[in-house]
Amino acid sequence: xxxxxxLKQITALQHKKYRQESGLxxxxxxxxxxELLKSDSEIVGIYAESSWADSFADKxxxxxxxxxxxxxxxxMSSLSTPDGVLAVVxxxxxxxxxxxxxxxxxxxxxxxxxxxxTIIRLASWFGVKNIVCSSxxxxxxxxxxxxxxMGAVFHTNIVYxxxxxxxxxxxxxxxxxxxxNGGENIYTHSLSNDGIIIIGSESHGISKQAMAYVNNxxxxxxFSQTKDVESLNASIACAVVLSEFRRRRY
Numbered sequence: 001x002x003x004x005x006x007l008k009q010i011t012a013l014q015h016k017k018y019r020q021e022s023g024l025x026x027x028x029x030x031x032x033x034x035e036l037l038k039s040d041s042e043i044v045g046i047y048a049e050s051s052w053a054d055s056f057a058d059k060x061x062x063x064x065x066x067x068x069x070x071x072x073x074x075x076m077s078s079l080s081t082p083d084g085v086l087a088v089v090x091x092x093x094x095x096x097x098x099x100x101x102x103x104x105x106x107x108x109x110x111x112x113x114x115x116x117x118t119i120i121r122l123a124s125w126f127g128v129k130n131i132v133c134s135s136x137x138x139x140x141x142x143x144x145x146x147x148x149x150m151g152a153v154f155h156t157n158i159v160y161x162x163x164x165x166x167x168x169x170x171x172x173x174x175x176x177x178x179x180x181n182g183g184e185n186i187y188t189h190s191l192s193n194d195g196i197i198i199i200g201s202e203s204h205g206i207s208k209q210a211m212a213y214v215n216n217x218x219x220x221x222x223f224s225q226t227k228d229v230e231s232l233n234a235s236i237a238c239a240v241v242l243s244e245f246r247r248r249r250y
Contacts, residue, residue: 001066010026010047010076010086011075013025013088014078023090024090024091025141028079028083028085028087028143028147031150033046033086035154036151039151041154042089043087043088043090044090046063046085047085048068048073048085049067049068049085078144079147092157094159094160101194102127102128102130105196105197106131107131107134107199108134108206108207109134109136110201112202113142115233116145117145117147119199119234119235120156121149123152123156123242124152124156128242130156132160132166133160133161134163141153167198171213173196175196175198175214176191176198178198178218179217180231184219186241189216189218200234202234218241
């Protein structure tokens with residue numbers, strides 16, 4: 001049975017402050033929770049409507065499950081139409097890694113939760129295990145971000161850090177910066193199998209501080225016949241760039 005205190009605590013996880021204080025976050029929906037159960041994430045509890053609990057009881061691997069009403073689930077959920085189940089999960093402790101061994105994504109002031117979630121999903125798809133986020137990048141455990149990752153957040157090492165310090169430490173590596181104008185054509189420029197790729201904010205691009213470490217500025221050229229066409233947003237640019245890096249590898 002769900003207590004009023006549990007309901008209050010889970011609802012509070014919609015807010016960044018409480019997520020940071022508790023070290024917990026929420027995963028919602030049948031598909032997402034099933035993917036969560038396949039990962040090594042530490043699940044604190046699962047809260048499900050009776051139909052979901054009965055159908056998937058054998059998949060919860062001794063994780064505590066509480067049956068809740070649809071009304072209770074709606075109160076806990078950030079979704080307009082909750083999908084039967086919600087899990088509370090411990091945030092992962094970021095792991096140390098060697099930036100010289102593979103591609104690393106650096107995200108500079110990505111503010112849109114959906115864009116961040118899509119970028120995490122793209123990183124997983126293209127085999128990029130490590131993402132370094134600037135301190136002002138949106139929280140990767142934001143509910144909208146988590147949903148947009150489609151489960152990739154469970155399998156990706158995400159570090160929030162001072163990106164200038166990280167870039168300075170790795171300044172001898174190939175550091176690719178995605179820029180709107182003035183960079184080398186991504187389709188013709190020499191690309192390595194490792195190195196750092198910086199994706200800048202949706203509004204302002206890569207900051208001057210981070211740009212100072214870029215030794216390989218690259219641009220996704222436009223083939224549009226219209227001069228007024230909008231530039232690519234951060235997640236779409238990331239998809240094009242990662243695809244081209246991996247295409248060269250194989």
